[in-house]
Amino acid sequence: MNSVHSIRIRDLNVRRGGRSVLPGVSLDVRRGVVTGLLGPSGSGKTTLMRAIVGVQIVESGEVTVLGQPAGSPELRRVVGYVTQAPSVYGDLTVRENLRYFARILDAPDERVDEAMRTVALSERADQVVGTMSGGERSRVSLASALLGEPEVLVLDEPTVGLDPVLRRDLWNTFHELAAAGTTLLVSSHVMDEADRSDDLVLLREGRIVATGSPDDLRDQTHSDDLEDAFLVLAEAS
């Protein structure tokens, strides 16, 4: 398990509703860095993430996470996944939600407090989630994924609708987690977030248009701005 890549994808094909969403994707995701997955809505970001977590029925291809086939029972403890829509119990409080998921992961109760602190919800611990705003609910959902000290974190647009200050703090947390060895794959469609990623993967219509660090992509396209770089790369593909 000393490989530099914790996620390895080869010729991944996924069909949904009769059409090919990912027609043969290959990708390596480096361990211990934050990889940004960028692309417009409908480009296949969520499907790719679901395949990595192992909840997506795939047509063909190979997805390996930490050396194991995606979705292996051993991976359920070490891969954290946050869906785009918050998936927590609306009729429980923040703490009750996190306690339940902590029990499943056999994580100690201190992790519940730490996770609430990370997403800045300690003060709201006893509020029923159903009475919270959309952004707050996504934070509860994110906190649930941090409980088990995962080695791989797959986050589907975790910062949508969040206050810029909190967004910056969360990105700092992502980098701290990465520095401690966690592999993060974070999808987004916001360019300033892309710039905070160590590595970038640009996805368009199910195909990978480009990979590299934000600087690489700017150099490659001779543009100062990531948005322009993305346009150049998208049009060239």
Place this chain on the structure above:
Amino acid sequence: MSARITLATAGRVLRQLRRDHRTLALVLFVPALLMTLFRYVFDGQEATFDRVGPPLVGIFPFVTMFLVTSIAMLRERTSGTLERLMSLPIAKLDLLLGYGLAFAAVAAVQATITAGVSFWLLGLDAAGPVWLIVVFAVGNAVLGMALGLFLSAFARTEFQAVQFMPAFVVPQILLAGLLVPRDQMARVLELLSDLLPMTYAYDALARAAADDLGRRLAFDAVVIGGFIVLALVLGATTLRRRTA
């Protein structure tokens, strides 16, 4: 399988239910109110009330738990929490048994209240032991839960899930022998009723009430247990780790 996770799940389901005061009140007290209604509908016909009353104590929990479970499970599916659970180290059986334990506990309280009101306040009489009727009522609740869990996989919306009640539960009540003895129904229906779980649940309750505690009652109990296991296994197959 893990006792820790099963119990955590049962606790979580009960906490959700506790937060919904109105549902909890409806679940616990509506059967007792309906029994009161029956008592005065059959005013002056005590023999009839004594015949249909005891089985009803056990049939209410079946109906309630069937409904509550199908909606609860449908919510797990539509809210994405089921998908999250399926990506976590929880066994499908942990989830199913967690639900089973939680609803069996609620059913025990519900059946005790219903039986208490019926036998002590409404003057319902049964030759057999009341505690046994309550035990079968709880077993029936677990049966209703298991069937609700399985059938909820076939509902996409809560509207559909609620309609499963008249579609799957009412026919079973009609055919179970509560209204008309089964051997007086059309032969086809009698044969059909042999295949339905409620038939055995009703038979067990009627026998327990009549103090007919023989081999036939034991047979009913085994069949009910078999239906619970079958529905749970079928329910487990509808919980998918991977989806399209």
